[in-house]
Amino acid sequence: MSISNLRCKECSAEFELDASFYCTSCFGPLEVLYDHSDLKPDEARRRIQAGSRGIWRYSDFLPIDGRAGDPLEPGMTPIIRADRLAERLGTEAEIYIKNDAANPTHSFKDRVVAVAIAKAKELGFETVACASTGNLANAVAAHAAAAGLESYVFVPANLEEQKLLATDIYGTNLVGVNGNYDDVNRLCTQLADQKPWAFVNVNLRPYYAEGSKTLAFETVEQLGWELPDRVVSPIASGSLFTKIARGFEEWLEVGLVGGEFPVFNGAQAEGCSPVAIAFAEGAKVCRPQRPDTIAKSLAIGDPADGPYAVAQAKRTEGGIDAVSDDEIRAGIRLLAETTGIFTETAGGVTVGVLEKLARRGELSAGEKVVVYITGEGLKTLDANRDGFALAEVDPDPASFESKFGQEVAV
Ligand SMILES: Cc1ncc(COP(=O)(O)O)c(C=O)c1O
Ligand SMILES: [Zn+2]
Known part of the structure; x- marks a missing residue:
């Protein structure tokens, strides 16, 4: 770790x-500033490879050394080559799925929360809190429990029941706010002024956001210390999308990896697509929107890092697309059928956009595309309930045969 300051x-x-978290002269957002002038890439690579099995192996590039023996250390989630998915999409690109549902609370939010909570402890906070669209709630409640901290978790009251139950179980103070995420976020920003609490994505946001860089670091390591050609990632506030980019950028700057910077494709749901709309209109800022989509985890109508996400997609000649609720459901099913990975609605959004890119012929033969699957399907089961009917049989072969019309071996 070699952080020097926060910078606007x-x-x-x-x-x-x-x-x-904001600049007192211009109200711009703050980010962590590192001093890597003394960092030698060979030594850094050795430290990484000798480090822990999860995100703390990247401590040189995080704003905290991490908790020794962190029982909920996230990271080093599987990356798999998805040839059957590529085949179904009719593309000759090499498609890789980075399955971040394989984290302790089953989403990428474990990464950002582990960093924020370690920082909260270092700064002496006894209570942590967050404004969440669901996955952050699960992660804050769990990591606070593991760290022995009190927690308050604020969510829109109409969240999926699975996400509410999977938060409450950790003994947090779960607060259902009558409003959408943007209302929840406004409330938390007001409370952050009044309470001596560490709101992981409000007053600790500069540290929290750094955790998403570890998705880029792992991708490089898992591809054999090479950059992908393209990434496809979901966008809610835009933090994940821009910090994956920052991770690649940092490793290029210090010489841990070489080559071309990847193309960045962002994914949103049509029912909440302020960043995709700004990109399409060539606008620098995002017009706030009232969300209405099954992808509740991505339902942020007024995205804090939206303008930076637009700039990131533009800079790399990528794009930001939006998909309908039906395309989200189809994306979830397509991923499950071709890879055995069951993702939540955010992953359906991401796969839906991948499908669009393939259909428009934007993926070239042989290019390495990494698709970030950021959450677990069991948390949004209702999304795929429509049309499901269990085929029931009596416990005898004849009943099975009559229902399924197959020969039954004797
Ligand atoms: C599963 C999942 N993927 C992606 C995101 C997007 O995160 P960000 O707000 O950093 O854009 C979220 C945000 O809650 C999420 O829950
Ligand atoms: Zn400023």
Whole structure:
């Protein structure tokens, strides 16, 4: 770890490394500033390879050394080559699925929360909190329990029941707010001013956001210390999308990897697509939207990092697309049938956009495309309930044969 300051993303003013998140001169967002001038790539690579099995192996590039023996250490989730998916999509690109549902609370949010909670402990906070669309709620409640901290988790009251139950179980103070995520976020920003609490994605946001860089680091390691040609990632606030990019950028800067910067494709649901719309209109800022989609985890109508996500897609000659609820359901099923991976609605959005890219002929033969699957299907089971009917039989072969019309071996 070699962090020096917090820095404003807009005017570059620098600030102390405490729980602050906006610039007091221009109100721009703050980010962590590193000093890697002494970092030797060979030594850094050795430290990484000798490090722990999860995200703390990247401590040189995180704002905290991490908790020794962290029982919920996320990271090093599987990356698999998905040839059957590529075949169904009719593309000759090499498709890789990075399955981040394989984290302790089954989403990529374990990465950002592990970093934020370690930082909260370092700064002396006894209570942590968050504004969540669901997955962050699960992660904050669990990591707070593991760290022995009190927690308050604020969510829209109409969240999927699976996500509510999978948060409450950790003994958190779960608060269902009558409103959408943007209302929840506004409430938490007000409370962050009044309470001595570490809101992981409000006053600790600069540290929290850094956790998503580990998805880029792992991708490079798992591809044999090479960059992919393209990534497809979901966008809600835009933090994940822009920080995956920052991870690749940092490793290029310090010489841990070489080659061309990947093309960035973002994925949103049509029912909440302020970033995709801004991209399509060539606008620099996002017009806030009232979300209405089955992809509740991505339902942020006023995305804090939206403008940076638009710029990121533009800079790499990528894009940001949106898919309908039916395309999301089809994406979930397609991924499950071709890879054995069951993703939540956010993953359906991502696969839906991958399908669009393939259909439009934007994927070239042999290019390495990494698709980030960020959450688990068991948390949004209702999304695929329609049309499901269990085929029941009596416990005898004749009944089975009459229903399924097959020869029964004797
Ligand atoms: C499963 C899943 N994927 C992706 C995201 C997008 O995250 P971000 O807000 O960093 O864009 C979220 C956000 O809650 C999420 O829950
Ligand atoms: Zn500023």
